Every structure is written in structure tokens, then in C-alpha cells.
Amino acid sequence: MMEDTKIRFKFNKIREFKYLSHLETVRLIKMAITRAKINVKFSEGFRPNPKINFSFPVPVGLASLAEYSDIDICEKLDAEDFKNSINLQLKEQMSVLEAKNIVNKVPSLMGDIEFCSYSFKIKIEKKNSGEKINNDIITTSEFAGSIYSLDLIYDEIDSNIVNLNLIGYTKFSENNKIFKFNDFLKYFKYLSNNNDAVVEDYFKKEAYVLRGGMLKTPLEIV
Amino acid sequence: MKTLNFSDFEKLLEGVLKPGRYIGNEFGIKSKSIENIKDLDSKVFFALAFPDVYEVGMSNLGIQILYETINNHDDFSAERVFSPWIDLEANLRKNSTRLFSLENKIFLDEFDIIGFSLQHEMQYTNVLNMLDLAGLNLRFRDRLNMRKPIVCAGGPAAINPLPMAPFMDFFVIGDGEEVVIKILEVLKQFKLENRRKEWFLSKINKFDGVYVPSDYKFYYYDNGTVKKIEPDLKVKKATVKDLDNYRIVTSPVIANIKPVHDRFVCEIMRGCFRGCRFCQAGFTYRPVRTRKAENLISDCMEGIDNSGFDEISFLSLSSADYKELGFLIKSFLDLNKNKKISVSLPSLRLDSFTLSIAEMIQSGRKTGLTFAPEAGTQIMRDIINKNIDENEMLECISIAFEKGWEKVKLYFMIGLPFENEKDIEGITEIVQKITALARNVLPKSKLGRLNINLSINAFCPKPFTPFQWAPQDSIEILEGKFARIRNNLPKRFVKVSWSDPKKSRIECVLARGNIKVADAVEEAFKNGAKFDNWSEFFNYKTWVDAFDKAKIDINFFTGREAGIDEIMPWDFIDIPVTKEILIKEHKKAKSIALKNDGRH
Numbered sequence A: 001m002m003e004d005t006k007i008r009f010k011f012n013k014i015r016e017f018k019y020l021s022h023l024e025t026v027r028l029i030k031m032a033i034t035r036a037k038i039n040v041k042f043s044e045g046f047r048p049n050p051k052i053n054f055s056f057p058v059p060v061g062l063a064s065l066a067e068y069s070d071i072d073i074c075e076k077l078d079a080e081d082f083k084n085s086i087n088l089q090l091k092e093q094m095s096v097l098e099a100k101n102i103v104n105k106v107p108s109l110m111g112d113i114e115f116c117s118y119s120f121k122i123k124i125e126k127k128n129s130g131e132k133i134n135n136d137i138i139t140t141s142e143f144a145g146s147i148y149s150l151d152l153i154y155d156e157i158d159s160n161i162v163n164l165n166l167i168g169y170t171k172f173s174e175n176n177k178i179f180k181f182n183d184f185l186k187y188f189k190y191l192s193n194n195n196d197a198v199v200e201d202y203f204k205k206e207a208y209v210l211r212g213g214m215l216k217t218p219l220e221i222v
Numbered sequence B: 001m002k003t004l005n006f007s008d009f010e011k012l013l014e015g016v017l018k019p020g021r022y023i024g025n026e027f028g029i030k031s032k033s034i035e036n037i038k039d040l041d042s043k044v045f046f047a048l049a050f051p052d053v054y055e056v057g058m059s060n061l062g063i064q065i066l067y068e069t070i071n072n073h074d075d076f077s078a079e080r081v082f083s084p085w086i087d088l089e090a091n092l093r094k095n096s097t098r099l100f101s102l103e104n105k106i107f108l109d110e111f112d113i114i115g116f117s118l119q120h121e122m123q124y125t126n127v128l129n130m131l132d133l134a135g136l137n138l139r140f141r142d143r144l145n146m147r148k149p150i151v152c153a154g155g156p157a158a159i160n161p162l163p164m165a166p167f168m169d170f171f172v173i174g175d176g177e178e179v180v181i182k183i184l185e186v187l188k189q190f191k192l193e194n195r196r197k198e199w200f201l202s203k204i205n206k207f208d209g210v211y212v213p214s215d216y217k218f219y220y221y222d223n224g225t226v227k228k229i230e231p232d233l234k235v236k237k238a239t240v241k242d243l244d245n246y247r248i249v250t251s252p253v254i255a256n257i258k259p260v261h262d263r264f265v266c267e268i269m270r271g272c273f274r275g276c277r278f279c280q281a282g283f284t285y286r287p288v289r290t291r292k293a294e295n296l297i298s299d300c301m302e303g304i305d306n307s308g309f310d311e312i313s314f315l316s317l318s319s320a321d322y323k324e325l326g327f328l329i330k331s332f333l334d335l336n337k338n339k340k341i342s343v344s345l346p347s348l349r350l351d352s353f354t355l356s357i358a359e360m361i362q363s364g365r366k367t368g369l370t371f372a373p374e375a376g377t378q379i380m381r382d383i384i385n386k387n388i389d390e391n392e393m394l395e396c397i398s399i400a401f402e403k404g405w406e407k408v409k410l411y412f413m414i415g416l417p418f419e420n421e422k423d424i425e426g427i428t429e430i431v432q433k434i435t436a437l438a439r440n441v442l443p444k445s446k447l448g449r450l451n452i453n454l455s456i457n458a459f460c461p462k463p464f465t466p467f468q469w470a471p472q473d474s475i476e477i478l479e480g481k482f483a484r485i486r487n488n489l490p491k492r493f494v495k496v497s498w499s500d501p502k503k504s505r506i507e508c509v510l511a512r513g514n515i516k517v518a519d520a521v522e523e524a525f526k527n528g529a530k531f532d533n534w535s536e537f538f539n540y541k542t543w544v545d546a547f548d549k550a551k552i553d554i555n556f557f558t559g560r561e562a563g564i565d566e567i568m569p570w571d572f573i574d575i576p577v578t579k580e581i582l583i584k585e586h587k588k589a590k591s592i593a594l595k596n597d598g599r600h
């Protein structure tokens, strides 16, 4: 009998590649997998589709360091070999950062991921701007209910640079709303502006699932 | 060389619907990276410009061929640029930023040479728009004092270059892959030795395929027809003699966003000997040249491996005439048995023999069969020399129904020379016969899925065909003919689409235009015409106004029957089917028409 492999991998989408939509990204990854001669499993039926599943789409224009995908392969393949061979077929601005063989059954990425973290870099003029912005977001903004946590970190070298680390909910429940990145960004830019601060950079940093009350990355649980 | 930096690039993409069109850095790009070039003057930079959006341009084989040919050369670097969509255009204009290439984001006017690929006449205004977005003067006379960029054009819609001639320093007529390297060698010398532009043009105009507009002068009679073309020298079309010396593109650039044709392309043959009298490609791509199936099979395997496509298209004007077709398809399918690769043959002329090939490639999913009888009666098909027999076609369709096909696509033309009522009726009759056949052959359970797609195009008389002298039907007549067809069609099972006759009229005046028509093209562009091939953009009034303003009568080019002995504006181009042959073919068509119910 043929041995199967399931692999979960994490890839980035930075620089110009952040401008690709989800469908465009999926098409390119699938073609790279074909070029890498990875023997993907296909679904049964009239129009067989390769069994590759992706995490929730990241908005067009938002760079990401943590996109995830699961792939079913018809043969035994080491995750490290998978990573090396597919990366020969990808550009570094969109390439596989890490891959692991899935040994035990895991829920699908779409269903499992509950949080995403984002990093925002702002340049401030006045000393307390960072705190003020931070406070406004969690106390008065309409986004408060969709934010799991928000941290403020001052740059060690340049005190005018503040990093905000935000973890937002990707799933709706009784206690929280879904974090809507694009809406938030608009508000955040406006808010920063009002506080003499400029948003210099932002990106999606990580995705998380919940295990025993703890946040784990999708690769930590396989 | 000035380039667009990344943060300015990002600003330009704000609010742009499909930013993926502009990012470049695709898998398979081959242009030189400018950071690694020590002496930029030692290289020649070529902007391959395609006057339509990314998804359309990236499906174009010519672009991929030239891209590979040029970049295979150490001293030359080709980068691509496509028409920006209106959203990016608005941002470019708002920020006064010039159009740039995809690879190194080099501003278009920084290139040594810009080469436009003209696929059809309705792209002409997009060419002017791109020149304008590059900050360049449109007319070559207004660019004389600039050493670069040199602007040229080629491709199927450059076969009559005249309506675009005032905008180009030169044209390449015919096959580009051989002559482009010769031209770039001269351009390299021009650059190194700091020569004058005239020197460059006077060197390259010796090559087959090169037309330099400033070399020619046209004289006219008062009635607008051509009196004389000076000098009395012909521009001979460039022809690649042996296609086997040019491998197919085995490592194409993989588009970042899904192109219109998302598949690997293998050109099996160039040219077609069928000689349908309306068909410009049939006459201008001669002689027929083929590639050996044996070579193609290994190149296709390599190409599929390199690209990761799940579809391959075997391209030619008439694939049924490719002698090794059965062998090629069968071998390819055998070698790819375990892969999920579908095969398409866009120009397969169907008969009982080729139906078995269609069966091979559509074994899983029967997507549909295409027939192009082009005319409704046998007499009309004889007049246009379309060698398709109705009974054979119906028999073939009947077998196809039995074998499980339920979808048929039919192509017809209306407004053909010597056409009469019967030919128009004949179109609906054929459709009726097919539905009757289906009722007979298809089991009731399947009949509901029967799908007949009828595509009707207005005839547009094109240069270099035996019908180049023929008038085009007026818009009203074409609309009347179409209405008649639509009203008589069976309502069930049949879907009909048809080309806008207003667009066909503009296509016709551009296809048959002389050099004065360029004034109208420029006016149309200034009045906002662009993406004329996109029905949501095409605006007939813009064009009519432009022709009015340029004082050019559209009907002179579309509605007038030209005299056989008239000098046609494009007569200085040698395709090389001679005018005598075209006249002979024209007379043959006429005599068939006269013999049969005295048509004239």
C-alpha cells in the first residue's frame, strides 16, 4: 500500500506579493507544487481538485508572515524536503518558511484558527501619543470587542518609534466580534493622525489556535 | 536609468482593483537585473509593450516568444509593459508618474526601444495611450531630436501598418523572432558608437520585414485613391524559414494572476494553405511551416514540467492539416497518463477523422465541439472557398451526439460579398437541422442539455485577401440581417452572440486605412477612446466624431467597392502572395457567384 503524507506549512507574502488576492495566491502555490513534482492527492469526482487547504484569506495589500496551508500527498515525504523543493519554485517574497508532517489528525485550518496577530509601527511626535492611541482603541473604539490583546512596545533605539502588537479574533462568539483589519486600519490611521503620529508599517504576524486556554501557532500543535 | 521606487509604486496601487497586474517578479522572468549590470550602456533595453491588460497580454504567444528570444541574448534585456487598467491610469496621471515596466520598474521612456505588439486594430488607441503615459510625443516627427526610445510595432495588426505609421519609427512586418535580433545588434552599435537615428533606420530598413515610415511617400488622386507610392520598393515580409530552428517556449513566464488562457502553448504549425478568401491570416502567414512532432513531444514535456500548467493548447491556424496530429496527441497523452493534464486544440476542423482526436482529448469531460462553416449555403461557402460540406458536418455532429457530446459551437459570418437572402436563411436552416438531428439521436433525458452556441460576426474585408476590394455592409443592413436570423432561430437549445456592427465598421476602416486614417486614430485617442475591444469602453460616437474632425469619410474605406486596378495603400508590402493571385481568386469568387443564380 502506498503511504500517505500530510504536511502543514507556513508561508509569507511580503513586498509586492502582498498585492495578490487569495485566489491568485492559491493558483500560484498550486502551480509551484506541480512544478516541484509533489504528488498531491486529488479529490474524487467529476472535477478532481488537488487536496490543498488554506487558512483564512488575508486582505489584499496586507503583508503577512504567517499564511498556512495543509496538503495531502500520495507518498512518503519529509516536510523539510517538501519545503526545500517547493521553495525552488517560489520567489522569496512568497515562500515556505516552515513545514511539518502532520502525524495526528488535526482540525482544518479554517475552522481551527481563532486569532491573528498584527504588528503596527508608528512614528510619534509627542511622548504620550502611543499610550493615548492604545487607550483609545481599547476603551472607546468600536473595535474593542474584536481585540483579544494589545501591547505597546517602544523601540529600543529610536524612542519616536512605537510598535503595537494586536491580537484580533477571527471568529465570532458571544463574547467577541470578528476583527476587521481593513476597517481597523482606516480608523487607526485616522486616530494616529489626530495624535500627531504616522503609521509607517504594518503586517500580519501570526495566526493562533486555542489549546487548553493557550494560544498556539498552527504548527505548534501538529 | 530611472526607475520607480517601491514606496511610490505602493502609493500608485492605492485603490487599484487588481494590483497583482503590476507587481512583476513572476516565476520564469528572464530580463537582466539592472543592479548587476556594471555598464548599462553596453546593453540594449527593450520594452515589450502590449496594448491591453496583463491577463490578455500574458496569454499572447508572440510576447512570450520575443521575451525569450531577446533575453536569451547576453547584450539585450526585454521587460514587459501592459496597458494599465483605468484605475492605475488615473493614479499615474494624478501623480504625474510615467508608465513603467514590470520587471525593473523602469520608466518606459528610459528604454532604448519600445516595441508594441498589435494583435488587432481595436488596440490602436491603447498604443497611443501608452506612449502618452510614457510622456512621449505621439508622432515620430515630434521625437526626432530624441535618441531614445525608438518606438516600433509588429504583430498581426501591423500587416497594414499605415493607420499607425505616423507614430512609429519603424515596423516589423511578419515573423519577429529572427529579425528582432538583427535589429537589436544594429541598435547596440548605434548606442555604442553614438550614431544618429537616421543611421540606425537606414541600416535596418535593408532587413526583410522592416518598414520605416519616413522612407515612403504617398500621392493621391482627388477622389482619395492612391496615385503613387514612392519609392517603388517593396517591404518584404519577414519569414522564419524553418520553425524547427526555433524551439517552442519551454519556460514561459507564469502570470501572477490568472491569464485569459491559463495554459501551456505549443505552436505546432504556422500558416494555413486552405485559402478561405476572407481570411487575412490565411494569406499573410504563408508559407505553411510545421514543427516535427518528435521534437514537440519532448519540448512539451519539458514545458509542462517547467510551468506547472494543467492544460496544454496545440496552436496553429488549422490543426487538422498538421499531418502528425494524431501521433502527437496520442504520444503526448500516453506520456502524461498519470497527470491531470487536459489538451485543447482551438482550431480543429472537425470531420469523421478528427472527431476521433476530439474524442481522445475530451475523453473525460466533453466540453463541446466547434464548427466554422462561416456561411449558410454551399454556394456562399464556395464563394468564400470555405471547404466545408454541410452533409459531412451534420453527419459528424450526429456521430458526436451519439458519442455523448451535447454542446456545439458554430461560427458564421454575415455581410459576405455576393451574399443574398438564401445565405442568411441558410444559417437558421443549419441550426434547425442540428436541433432536428439532436431530437432524433439524443435520448430524451439528454436532450434538455443540448446547447448550440451560435456566433455571428460581421464580415470585415481585410487587406491582402481576395476580398480586399469588397465593400462592407452598412450598419443598418447588418442589423437587419442579424434580426432576421435571430427571429427565425429555434428558441430552445440555441444561444446566439454577435459582434457589434458599429465596432466592425471601425475595425474595417482601421484595417483598410491609409496613412491619413492615423489622424482619426489620434483624434479618437484624444477624445478618450481606449480599450476599444472591450464592449463597455467602445464608443462609436467618439470614433465618428474623430473621423469628422480629421475630415475623413469612413464610408470611403468601408462602404466603397475598390477598383481591381486601383493602387491599394498597402501595396508596397510584399506578403509575398502577389496581387495577381489575389485578383485571380477574386475573379474566381465572382464567377461562382455569377454562375449561381446570377448574384453580383
Ligand code: SF4
Pocket: B272, B273, B274, B275, B276, B279, B280, B281, B282, B283, B317, B318
Ligand atoms: S479561415 Fe481557417 S482554414 Fe480558412 S484560411 Fe483562415 S486559418 Fe485557414
